[in-house]
Amino acid sequence: MNALWFDGKRLSLRENKIPRPEKNEALIQVLYAGICNTDLEILQGYLNFTGIPGHEFIGRVIVGPGQWPGKRVTGEINLGCGKCASCKAGLSRHCPNRTVLGISNRNGAFAEYLTLPVENLHPVPKSISDLDAVFIEPLAASLRILDQVKIRKNQSVFLLGDGKLSQLIARALRLETKKLLVIGKHPEKLQHLSRLGIKTALAKDLMKIDPLKKPDLVIEATGRPSGLQMALKLCRPAGTIVLKSTFQQSANLDLSQLVVDEIDLIGSRCGEFGKAIRYLQRGKIAPADLVCGIYQLEDFQEAFKRASSKNSLKVILQCQS
Numbered sequence: 001m002n003a004l005w006f007d008g009k010r011l012s013l014r015e016n017k018i019p020r021p022e023k024n025e026a027l028i029q030v031l032y033a034g035i036c037n038t039d040l041e042i043l044q045g046y047l048n049f050t051g052i053p054g055h056e057f058i059g060r061v062i063v064g065p066g067q068w069p070g071k072r073v074t075g076e077i078n079l080g081c082g083k084c085a086s087c088k089a090g091l092s093r094h095c096p097n098r099t100v101l102g103i104s105n106r107n108g109a110f111a112e113y114l115t116l117p118v119e120n121l122h123p124v125p126k127s128i129s130d131l132d133a134v135f136i137e138p139l140a141a142s143l144r145i146l147d148q149v150k151i152r153k154n155q156s157v158f159l160l161g162d163g164k165l166s167q168l169i170a171r172a173l174r175l176e177t178k179k180l181l182v183i184g185k186h187p188e189k190l191q192h193l194s195r196l197g198i199k200t201a202l203a204k205d206l207m208k209i210d211p212l213k214k215p216d217l218v219i220e221a222t223g224r225p226s227g228l229q230m231a232l233k234l235c236r237p238a239g240t241i242v243l244k245s246t247f248q249q250s251a252n253l254d255l256s257q258l259v260v261d262e263i264d265l266i267g268s269r270c271g272e273f274g275k276a277i278r279y280l281q282r283g284k285i286a287p288a289d290l291v292c293g294i295y296q297l298e299d300f301q302e303a304f305k306r307a308s309s310k311n312s313l314k315v316i317l318q319c320q321s
C-alpha cells in the first residue's frame with residue numbers, strides 16, 4: 001500500500017506492507033485523513049515519532065470480527081495497556097504505556113490502510129458526510145472543554161486563536177453562550193467566523209482592555225507559548241483558563257499572575273467521540289466548510305506546504321487513489 005513515512009527527518013511516500021490486524025482489531029481502508037497541527041509538529045521532531053503519522057480519519061472496515069466488516073468508521077486514537085491503574089480506572093487515554101495512532105509508537109492514517117482495536121472504533125451514521133466525519137477527532141477534543149467547565153448562557157468567553165482547532169471550538173462554544181469573542185491574528189481566518197455571526201477581534205486591538213470587560217473564562221488555542229501569556233493578561237482574577245495548545249518550545253512564562261490572581265488553569269486534550277458524532281448528526285456543527293484543500297497521498301508535499309501556510313485551514317489527504 002502507499003503510505004507517508006516519517007523517518008525522523010523527512011516525510012516520504014513509500015510502499016508499505018498492508019498491516020495485519022491482530023485478534024480484536026480491524027483492518028480499515030482509510031478514505032480521508034486530516035492534517036492537524038500535531039502532525040506538523042511531529043514533522044518538526046515533536047515526540048520523536050517515526051513511522052506513518054496521521055490520526056484524524058474516516059474509513060471503512062475491510063477485515064474485522066463480527067458485524068464490523070463494511071462499516072464506515074472513525075477511531076479513538078489512544079490505546080492503553082489495559083493493565084495499569086489508569087486503564088483500570090477507565091482512563092486509558094492517560095495510560096503511561098499507551099500507544100497513540102500516528103503520534104506515539106503506532107502507525108497512523110496517512111496510508112491506504114490502518115489497523116485499530118475494534119473497541120476504539122465508532123460507526124459513523126450515513127447522514128454524516130465523509131468530509132464532516134474526518135473532523136470527529138478534533139471536534140471531540142473541542143467539545144472536551146464543555147465537560148471541564150460549565151458555561152452559562154450569557155457568560156463572556158474569550159477564545160484565543162483562529163486556527164483549525166479554534167474554528168471548531170468556536171462553533172461549539174457559540175451554542176453555549178452569545179457572548180463569545182474569538183481573538184486571532186489572521187483577518188481572513190477571523191472572517192470565516194464572522195460569517196457565522198461569531199464576534200471576532202484582532203489580538204493587537206486587545207492590548208489595552210478595560211479590566212471590567214475581562215471575561216472569567218479564557219480558552220487558549222493559539223498553538224503558541226505566547227498564547228498562555230496573553231490568556232493570563234486577559235483573564236479576570238479568580239477566573240479560569242483552559243489550555244488547549246501543545247508546543248515544542250518550552251514556554252518562558254511569568255506564572256506569578258496565576259498565583260496573585262488565583263486563576264484556575266485547566267489542561268484539555270482528547271474528548272468523547274460519541275458526543276462529537278451526535279453534534280454532527282444533529283447538524284449542530286458542520287465543519288466541512290473548513291476544508292481548504294484535498295490532496296492525493298502522492299501530492300503530500302503540496303498538501304503539507306498548504307497546511308503550514310498562513311491562511312490555510314483544514315487540509316485533507318485522500319488516501320485511496
Ligand SMILES: [Zn+2]
Nearest residue numbers: 036038056138
Ligand atoms: Zn489532531
Ligand SMILES: [Zn+2]
Nearest residue numbers: 081084087095
Ligand atoms: Zn495502561
